[in-house]
Amino acid sequence: MPISLDSGVRTEGGVALVSVRVRNSEPVARRVVVENRLPGSVFPPRRHGVPEPGWSSDGYAGVVDAHGELVLGYACRVDGDGATSEDEKPPRDAPDASDGPNPPNACRTEEPVELVDVSDPSTGEADPLSDALAGLADHRPPPDAVGPAGGQPDPGGAEAEASTAGESGPDGSSPDGSTPDTPTPRESRSAPATPPPGVARYLEEVDGRISRAETLESGSVSEATAELKGGVAPVGLEELVALDARALARIADRAESLAARAEAVDVPTDALERLA
Amino acid sequence: MIVAVAGGKGGVGKSTLAYNVAGALDALVVDAYLAMADLPGGRERGPDLHDVLAGRATPAEAVRPGPVDVLPCGRTLAGARLADVRRLRETVAVDGYEHVVVDSPAGLRVDAGAPLAVADACLLVASATRWALADALAARELARELDCGLAAVALNRVVDDPPVEAVERALGAPTTGIPADERIGRSIAAEEPIGTAAPESAAARAIEELAAAVRRCAVA
Numbered sequence: 453m454p455i456s457l458d459s460g461v462r463t464e465g466g467v468a469l470v471s472v473r474v475r476n477s478e479p480v481a482r483r484v485v486v487e488n489r490l491p492g493s494v495f496p497p498r499r500h501g502v503p504e505p506g507w508s509s510d511g512y513a514g515v516v517d518a519h520g521e522l523v524l525g526y527a528c529r530v531d532g533d534g535a536t537s538e539d540e541k542p543p544r545d546a547p548d549a550s551d552g553p554n555p556p557n558a559c560r561t562e563e564p565v566e567l568v569d570v571s572d573p574s575t576g577e578a579d580p581l582s583d584a585l586a587g588l589a590d591h592r593p594p595p596d597a598v599g600p601a602g603g604q605p606d607p608g609g610a611e612a613e614a615s616t617a618g619e620s621g622p623d624g625s626s627p628d629g630s631t632p633d634t635p636t637p638r639e640s641r642s643a644p645a646t647p648p649p650g651v652a653r654y655l656e657e658v659d660g661r662i663s664r665a666e667t668l669e670s671g672s673v674s675e676a677t678a679e680l681k682g683g684v685a686p687v688g689l690e691e692l693v694a695l696d697a698r699a700l701a702r703i704a705d706r707a708e709s710l711a712a713r714a715e716a717v718d719v720p721t722d723a724l725e726r727l728a
Numbered sequence: 729m730i731v732a733v734a735g736g737k738g739g740v741g742k743s744t745l746a747y748n749v750a751g752a753l754d755a756l757v758v759d760a761y762l763a764m765a766d767l768p769g770g771r772e773r774g775p776d777l778h779d780v781l782a783g784r785a786t787p788a789e790a791v792r793p794g795p796v797d798v799l800p801c802g803r804t805l806a807g808a809r810l811a812d813v814r815r816l817r818e819t820v821a822v823d824g825y826e827h828v829v830v831d832s833p834a835g836l837r838v839d840a841g842a843p844l845a846v847a848d849a850c851l852l853v854a855s856a857t858r859w860a861l862a863d864a865l866a867a868r869e870l871a872r873e874l875d876c877g878l879a880a881v882a883l884n885r886v887v888d889d890p891p892v893e894a895v896e897r898a899l900g901a902p903t904t905g906i907p908a909d910e911r912i913g914r915s916i917a918a919e920e921p922i923g924t925a926a927p928e929s930a931a932a933r934a935i936e937e938l939a940a941a942v943r944r945c946a947v948a
Contacts, residue, residue: 505873579845580844580845580846580874580875580876581813581814581816581817581842581845581846583845583873583874584813584838584841584842584844584845584874585813585814585838585842587841587873588836588837588838588840588841589836589837589838590837590838591762591763591808591813591833591835591837591838591839591840592762592763592808592809592811593763593805593808593809597805
């Protein structure tokens, strides 16, 4: 097999650290796609908080040079109670211990990663736009700046100028025969379905606190010591995580009810347009 | 051919150059400053880039014909928030134009990267100062990362002899100094590209040189 894959996993504190080595014995560069097979999404390597190019929530796509190798590493949260991560342990120990001579194709399905595609890099599915979206920071203004109506900038304050532009921009487009735009309801339909940055930030923060608490609970002595040296006060952390748990439960309820209302609502656009 | 006009830094004259190069190429210029529209037209009636990226209008509907045809960007934060950059590739491929010039915002965020990602080549704009070169290098790295070739570099608003050869060596692309000329500065507001306002001027010749570099790339 001209492309071979070695992988190893080490689990610490409910997080699997996966190392992958892809070797290319062909005299031409090959594009490879490697997918995570552990239960849990991939936490790719990041620089300044931004995932490195080529990574997605499923794995990695990139090019291995001719006669070259690609060395990758990522983290994957496998649930701490062990049912799933236990299954992964036997194959994981072998490559870890023996640093190389393990057969790459012998038990691929039990490996933490799988080589799912090998192709010619020049004709491959390389998509710079996806790379830009995956690799660069979001450019969109924060939702708070947009106003509670979702599509209607809040008139007044810093938004005054934008709001006057809004009146003559999207609102005024019906007379010339093009698609009429009433910003609020229609825009939300095409809004990218990613959580707003504020929500994502909050979830990241909570994630960090819970991870630290989990490390103190079930991590190794050295990890727990490192956390304690890093200034984590166990009592304070416990209280914070308890507060997080209550807040998350409330948010989940509210999100569920809002989602149900959003699904159920049907704005009578045609009737309103006739009325206008 | 899709050409992105880029540069690491704001305020170096990317939009003005984009407008004038589009004039020289008889091209459409797309204002891709999603959050801070830079070319006129976005306040007028009719759909704009935000509407196209949100799937509410076709690119052709959003084009404002003029001495240089412009696809303007909206000026609302709500529009910027709802614009889906994934539609940019289809958006800039407007029928009827051999060349489309995409005026890209400064910085290293998605709105700066997406035009480079969908373009066949880019023009980098930098001011003719030593420290501006670092920004241009950063922009070239981003373009390279996104598989966007470098057609030419413009050293904008030069007064003295610009360090053309040094920049050519550093960035590895033909470099043109654009003389400071207030008619270029006024061109967007006056809706009159330099090629029309003063076709014999040194500035118009420099713009034509950039346009020629783009045409060469298109042939290659």
